Amino acid sequence: MENQSGQRRVLQICHHYNGPFLDYARQYASLFEGTPFKVTTVFLTGESSDEVAAKCQSDEIIFLDYKTSELGGLKLRAIRDLRKIAQERNFSLCIAHRSKPAYIGCIATKLPVLWIHHVYGAFNRLARRLFAQAFQKRISLIAVSDAVRDDIREHLGNWPDDRIHTLYNRIDIPAVQANQFDRQDARRQLKLPEDAWIVGNVGRLHPDKDQTTLIKGFAAAIPDLPANAQLAILGRGRLENELKALAMQLNISNRVFFIGEVPDARRFFRAFDVFVLSSDHEPFGMVLLEAMAAGVPLICSDCGGAREVVDGSGLLFRLGDGLALAECLVKVAGLNEQEYEDQREAMQLKLNTQFSDSAARSQFWAMSVLDS
Secondary structure (H helix, E strand, O other), rough: OOEEEEEEEEEEOOOOOOOOOHHHHHHHHHHHHOOOOOEEEEEEEEEOOOOOHHHHHHOOOEEEOOOOHHHHHHHHHHHHHHHHHOOOEEEEEEEEEHHHHHHHHHHHOOOEEEEEEEEOOOOOOHHHHHHHHHOOOOOEEEEEEHHHHHHHHHHHOOOOOHHHHEOOOOEOOOHHHHHHOOHHHHHHHHHHOOOOEEEEEOOOOOOHHHHHHHHHHHHHHHHHHOOOHHHEEEEOOOOOHHHHHHHHHHOOOOHHEEEEEOOHHHHHHOOOEEEEEEOOOOOOHHHHHHHOOOOOOOOEOOOHHHHHHOOOOOEOOOOOHHHHHHHHHHHHHOOOHHHHHHHHHHHHHHHHHHHHHHHHHHHHHOOOOOOO
């Protein structure tokens, strides 16, 4: 391989590219667009894939294709391989998504490490807190919401304020919008009635997503919703039978569509007249950005990082309060055309100013985590 030591580079380490992690890699690679830095993204697990490489939008992709078992314990092989990669390139910074990549990045290199935190509870473990303290001079912490940042501060009380930041998740707005089906096509593919007023929800059927409150709130709102109101839930999970039983118990099973798992579900958001996220303490809520991109009014539980996304551009209800959710549904159903348009404009403005690649790029470079 040609020695690349003369180019200024950023090393990005991801455990894998499943689920949202490929997009996380894309988000952080995009921070260096238009700069002298080239981004090398390393996926510790997962086979080589041209499709993944294209979506990652990095200058160089390395697939190490480890087995998960090889990343337990001391991770010696990964440390050795990453050290070699670092020696062959002129890296200025390491970006590590979650804990194993951060551990490897700190041990294998002498680089400053930007440790990205996408979920709560990263420092519940004593060993992880001790590790962070040991490398504190080289580590800056990035949280995807103020809620996640505050959770970190509870466990790392002495962490310097200038070494912990919030950098929201974001989307490539034009690309997401161009990829979304129009209302008619989305409904046809999901087998939803074309003339119904559809409440949409996307997520695992899991207690954390609290579709129980969603179904109860929808049932309570039905007398004051359009006569053709329906609820569409996209996703699978261990609560599927329980949630179907609840819909039957409330005598609304004919109004609730359990669509199941839908690949690349964000393409179908224009099928909905309103999108509801009822989650328990969501760290961020990427689906909210995807609904905003589709121009769909938002209703969200008033907790966690999701509140930060929706506040000012949608409606919030108290977590677990089905009646409060019902009130929000009725309010959205009563919006006139101008009010709908005003809400769409508010969502688009918030997307552009807080949750776009360009907004994140400006905020990132203002952090001074890397001498440009």
